[in-house]
Amino acid sequence: MAEQVNNKQIVLKDYVNGFPKESDMLLKASNTISLKLPHGSNGVLVKNLYLSCDPYMRTRMNKIDPGYVTSFTPGSPIIGYGVAKVLDSGHSNFKNGDFVWGITGWEEYSIINDPENLFKIEHTDVPLSYYTGILGMPGMTAYVGFYEICAPKKGEYVFVSAASGAVGQLVGQFAKLSGCYVVGSAGTQEKVDLLKNKFGFDEAFNYKEEKDLNAALKRYFPDGIDIYFENVGGAMLEAVLSNMRVNGRIAACGMISQYNDQGDGVHNLFHIVTKSLRMQGFIVFHHYHLYPKYLDMVIPLIKDGTISYIEDIAEGLESAPTALVGLFSGKNVGKQVVVVARE
Amino acid sequence: MAEQVNNKQIVLKDYVNGFPKESDMLLKASNTISLKLPHGSNGVLVKNLYLSCDPYMRTRMNKIDPGYVTSFTPGSPIIGYGVAKVLDSGHSNFKNGDFVWGITGWEEYSIINDPENLFKIEHTDVPLSYYTGILGMPGMTAYVGFYEICAPKKGEYVFVSAASGAVGQLVGQFAKLSGCYVVGSAGTQEKVDLLKNKFGFDEAFNYKEEKDLNAALKRYFPDGIDIYFENVGGAMLEAVLSNMRVNGRIAACGMISQYNDQGDGVHNLFHIVTKSLRMQGFIVFHHYHLYPKYLDMVIPLIKDGTISYIEDIAEGLESAPTALVGLFSGKNVGKQVVVVARE
Numbered sequence: 001m002a003e004q005v006n007n008k009q010i011v012l013k014d015y016v017n018g019f020p021k022e023s024d025m026l027l028k029a030s031n032t033i034s035l036k037l038p039h040g041s042n043g044v045l046v047k048n049l050y051l052s053c054d055p056y057m058r059t060r061m062n063k064i065d066p067g068y069v070t071s072f073t074p075g076s077p078i079i080g081y082g083v084a085k086v087l088d089s090g091h092s093n094f095k096n097g098d099f100v101w102g103i104t105g106w107e108e109y110s111i112i113n114d115p116e117n118l119f120k121i122e123h124t125d126v127p128l129s130y131y132t133g134i135l136g137m138p139g140m141t142a143y144v145g146f147y148e149i150c151a152p153k154k155g156e157y158v159f160v161s162a163a164s165g166a167v168g169q170l171v172g173q174f175a176k177l178s179g180c181y182v183v184g185s186a187g188t189q190e191k192v193d194l195l196k197n198k199f200g201f202d203e204a205f206n207y208k209e210e211k212d213l214n215a216a217l218k219r220y221f222p223d224g225i226d227i228y229f230e231n232v233g234g235a236m237l238e239a240v241l242s243n244m245r246v247n248g249r250i251a252a253c254g255m256i257s258q259y260n261d262q263g264d265g266v267h268n269l270f271h272i273v274t275k276s277l278r279m280q281g282f283i284v285f286h287h288y289h290l291y292p293k294y295l296d297m298v299i300p301l302i303k304d305g306t307i308s309y310i311e312d313i314a315e316g317l318e319s320a321p322t323a324l325v326g327l328f329s330g331k332n333v334g335k336q337v338v339v340v341a342r343e
Numbered sequence: 344m345a346e347q348v349n350n351k352q353i354v355l356k357d358y359v360n361g362f363p364k365e366s367d368m369l370l371k372a373s374n375t376i377s378l379k380l381p382h383g384s385n386g387v388l389v390k391n392l393y394l395s396c397d398p399y400m401r402t403r404m405n406k407i408d409p410g411y412v413t414s415f416t417p418g419s420p421i422i423g424y425g426v427a428k429v430l431d432s433g434h435s436n437f438k439n440g441d442f443v444w445g446i447t448g449w450e451e452y453s454i455i456n457d458p459e460n461l462f463k464i465e466h467t468d469v470p471l472s473y474y475t476g477i478l479g480m481p482g483m484t485a486y487v488g489f490y491e492i493c494a495p496k497k498g499e500y501v502f503v504s505a506a507s508g509a510v511g512q513l514v515g516q517f518a519k520l521s522g523c524y525v526v527g528s529a530g531t532q533e534k535v536d537l538l539k540n541k542f543g544f545d546e547a548f549n550y551k552e553e554k555d556l557n558a559a560l561k562r563y564f565p566d567g568i569d570i571y572f573e574n575v576g577g578a579m580l581e582a583v584l585s586n587m588r589v590n591g592r593i594a595a596c597g598m599i600s601q602y603n604d605q606g607d608g609v610h611n612l613f614h615i616v617t618k619s620l621r622m623q624g625f626i627v628f629h630h631y632h633l634y635p636k637y638l639d640m641v642i643p644l645i646k647d648g649t650i651s652y653i654e655d656i657a658e659g660l661e662s663a664p665t666a667l668v669g670l671f672s673g674k675n676v677g678k679q680v681v682v683v684a685r686e
Contacts, residue, residue, distance in 0.1 A: 059617070069617075233612060246626075252615045265608015269576060272595045272624040274402070274412075279622045281615040283589075 007033040009077040009107035010320050016061040019328055024061070025078065025321040033109050037088045043113040044094050046084035048104055049343070051317075052132035053324045053336035054080060054166070055231075055254055078106040078320075083121070083131045085343070091115045099124060101131035106320055108340060119291065123299055133166045133335035134298065134309045137284055142170035143294045144287040145251040146178075149280050150227045154179035157221050159240060162231035163204065164191040164310075166335035167253060171229045172201045173307050180227070183220045185236070187330040194333065198308050213239035229253060230279075234264040241271040250279040310334030350376040352420040352450040353663050359404040362671055367404070368421065368664040376452050380431045386456040387437050389427035391447055392686070394660075395475035396667045396679035397423060397509070398574075398597055421449040421663075426464070426474045428686070434458045442467060444474035449663055451683060462634065466642055476509045476678035477641065477652045480627055485513035486637045487630040488594040489521075492623050493570045497522035500564055502583060505574035506547065507534040507653075509678035510596060514572045515544045516650050523570070526563045528579070530673040537676065541651050556582035572596060573622075577607040584614040593622040653677030 009028045016024050037045050057080055060072045072078055082104040086094050094100065094115055102118035104110045112118060121131055133139060145167070146152065158175040160168045163184025172195065175182035184195040185207040195204035203220050210216040217225070217239050224245035230237060230252045240250070272279060301307040312332040314323035320338040327336055352371045359367050380388050400423055403415045415421055425447040429437050437443065437458055445461035447453045455461060464474055476482060488510070489495065501518040503511045506527025515538065518525035527538045528550040538547035546563050553559040560568070560582055567588035573580060574597045583593070615622060644650040655675040657666035663681040670679055 237612065252612070254616060265610045266612055267608045269580065269595070269609055272622060273597060274624070274626075276624045276626050276629065278624070279615060281617070281619045281621070283617075283619050286619065 004032040004034055005109070007031045007108045008317055009105070010317060011077055012061060012072045012074050014074045015063045015071070016058075020058060020061055020325050022321040022325050025324075027318050027321075028077075031107070033111075035087055035109065037090050037111065041090040041111070041113075042115075043090055043111050044086050044100075044115045044118070045088040045109065045111050046100065046104060047087050047109055048082050048084045048107065048340045049099075050083040050129045050132050051104075051106055051320060051338040051340060052081040052136065052138075053314075053320070053327055053332070053338065054138065055327055057324065058328065078324075079103055080106065081132055081137050082340075083128050083136075084110065089115075094118070094120065099128060099131075101136050106317070108317065123295070126299065126302055129311060129313070129337050129339070130302070130309065132337050133311065134170060134302065134307070135295070138166035138335065139170060139298065140287065140291060140294060141253055141284045142167045142174060143298070144282060144284055144290065145229060145253045146171050146174045146227075148287065148290070149251040149282055150229070150249045152178045152180055152227055156180045156226035157224065157245070158182040158227040158229070159217070159221065159225045160184045160201075160229045160231070161207075161236050161240075162186070162254075163195050163201065164199075164333060165231065168229065168231060169195075169199050169310065169334065170307070172199050175227075176200050176202075177301075177306075188333075191330075191333060194310065198310065200308075207236065214242050217243040224248075227251075234266070238264070238266045238268055241266070241268050241277075244271060244275055244277055246275045248275060248277045250277060252279055252281040312336045314338045316340070347375040347377055348452070350374045350451050351660055352448070353660060354419060355404065355415045355417050355421055357417045358406045358414070359401075363401060363404055363668050365664040365668050368667075370661050370664075371420075374450070376454075378430055378452065380433050380454065384433040384454070384456075385458075386433055386454055387429050387443075387458045387461070388431040388452065388454050389443065389447060390430050390452055391425050391427045391450065391683045392442075393426040393472045393475050394447075394449055394663060394681040394683060395424040395479065395481075396657075396663070396670055396675070396681065397481065398670055400667065401671065421667075422446055423449065424475055424480050425683075426471050426479075427453070432458075437461070437463065442471060442474075444479050449660070451660065466638070469642065469645055472654060472656070472680050472682070473645070473652065475680050476654065477513060477645065477650070478638070481509035481678065482513060482641065483630065483634060483637060484596055484627045485510045485517060486641070487625060487627055487633065488572060488596045489514050489517045489570075491630065491633070492594040492625055493572070493592045495521045495523055495570055499523045499569035500567065500588070501525040501570045501572070502560070502564065502568045503527045503544075503572045503574070504550075504579050504583075505529070505597075506538050506544065507542075507676060508574065511572065511574060512538075512542050512653065512677065513650070515542050518570075519543050519545075520644075520649075531676075534673075534676060537653065541653065543651075550579065557585050560586040567591075570594075577609070581607070581609045581611055584609070584611050584620075587614060587618050587620055589618045591618060591620045593620060595622055595624040655679045657681045659683070 086098040099121040100118040158180045164186045183203040184201045192204045195201040228250045231254045429441040442464040443461040501523045507529045526546040527544045535547045538544040571593045
């Protein structure tokens with residue numbers, strides 16, 4: 001009989017209404033696990049290293065019909081993207097010592113029964129934590145949403161909301177690489193400074209200090225907006241619609257303002273008709289076949305410093321609930337990562 | 344000096360707030376016109392036969408910035424699509440006796456200074472009034488919106504709002520020709536009967552008798568909606584978003600509920616993200632290069648009775664204000680046309 005080790009977990013207590021609180025989650029310290037897979041398993045047993053805090057996870061805290069995502073299971077660990085190290089493998093694609101990224105549990109060790117959905121990490125000469133962000137799902141979200149959905153042209157005017165987040169910081173830099181003019185919005189002066197000084201946005205503003213978002217957008221886009229990378233929804237979307245140009249494109253990547261409550265209605269969708277706008281949602285994992293192409297593009301840009309990337313690191317599994325909850329009040333500066341272990 | 348004849352006109356008195364009223368327009372009987380073009384004109388002088396009442400005209404009654412459309416000029420005749428006969432031509436594309444359709448004035452005779460934008464009517468073995476509808480702008484709107492924007496596949500579930508109108512009745516029939524299941528909504532029992540019995544919709548319902556649009560759509564689309572042809576906006580759009588299927592498409596053709604006031608907000612745009620929806624506006628005159636292809640398709644279908652088409656005919660120029668205003672309370676059954684003269 002294999003040795004049992006302690007396996008701390010972060011468990012969702014029950015479905016959540018409104019803004020999530022740390023007390024909606026629980027550190028469960030009593031769980032144990034064997035570090036050998038059960039005989040005959042086709043899965044992998046992994047040690048979790050880095051966990052990703054992503055806004056979409058809020059929807060999994062609701063009791064929802066299966067669809068986009070499934071609900072978390074109250075009493076079971078939170079699940080989400082992470083980077084892990086294979087300790088035991090029953091699957092021919094993986095061997096002990098491999099690093100992988102994909103969906104795992106918020107716990108020290110996980111058994112993953114569908115390892116076909118994991119990505120094996122081939123490039124280990126970049127920080128492994130990057131596979132929760134720029135080299136993982138958020139990076140692919142920025143890439144697919146900007147290049148595939150928005151089809152940018154040189155000289156176009158691009159606006160990014162929630163611009164200092166994991167996805168937004170990349171979209172802004174992709175826009176500059178494409179010869180676009182790009183403005184970002186964020187919720188603190190610190191983030192605004194980062195957008196301009198670190199990520200190379202042409203302009204940035206603190207949406208919390210703008211009484212009139214419509215007027216703010218007119219100030220930064222006197223000729224209107226061609227591309228909007230939508231991360232927030234609600235009042236910001238309404239202001240953007242008023243400032244879109246004919247044949248504009250809106251990549252609907254997320255609507256963080258709408259996750260916790262129904263939020264404000266959008267009253268001016270008529271602009272979609274009058275300006276021939278295209279507003280398109282997308283689910284990034286439908287586009288994962290493009291991942292190798294994306295890596296070929298982005299890894300050299302990371303290595304030569306063309307692309308900057310900022311992470312907000314929370315230390316220890318026990319810090320994960322605070323880190324996740326902080327996303328919804330904008331506490332994180334850059335990609336929110338939780339370090340469970342570094343190797 | 345050429346003979347002057349009387350030229351009655353329908354004039355917009357002033358910009359309109361809220362629902363338009365007949366009293367916002369005026370029959371001006373005192374105007375006269377020469378039936379010869381001024382010497383050196385490159386335009387055409389036409390006798391107007393049929394005038395088209397279209398929902399988009401409401402927006403031209405506002406004082407608006409140039410863009411989608413320009414404002415009407417208070418004190419001048421309403422302008423809109425119509426069918427006319429050329430009485431005098433200074434342009435090599437047109438000669439006396441030609442029938443044309445395109446933008447003209449709400450008056451008995453008009454001088455059109457940019458005849459390049461007129462379509463010469465080649466097929467005169469169908470009713471000329473059809474060129475205000477099925478063979479004109481609304482027909483092209485249905486064609487472009489359904490085939491180009493929605494890209495229907497056999498077996499898909501299609502919903503059409505304002506379905507008995509000029510555009511909706513065609514979209515429903517195109518959907519059936521494409522092997523789709525199609526449901527329409529309209530505002531009277533008479534229209535609902537038409538949709539089912541005349542236009543071949545699989546089902547139809549009176550939205551005014553449904554307390555809960557979401558429940559109504561769930562009843563008709565237990566498996567959800569793939570394609571929504573959007574003509575109304577507001578509460579209907581919100582209910583539709585809740586019932587769309589993954590990878591659904593919404594052609595945003597018009598939002599008649601939003602033309603007269605700002606209307607209800609839409610609170611559930613998050614479905615665009617979670618279901619990978621594409622919502623796309625379009626301006627039909629950007630697609631007029633497809634008109635010959637459309638005629639090749641639709642004229643045989645009209646002649647052999649495959650496609651049905653219903654007009655609501657108002658007699659005489661003086662009836663035009665009532666006819667136009669009636670669009671916004673749904674008085675018309677089928678395409679609203681005003682007959683100024685029959686030849």
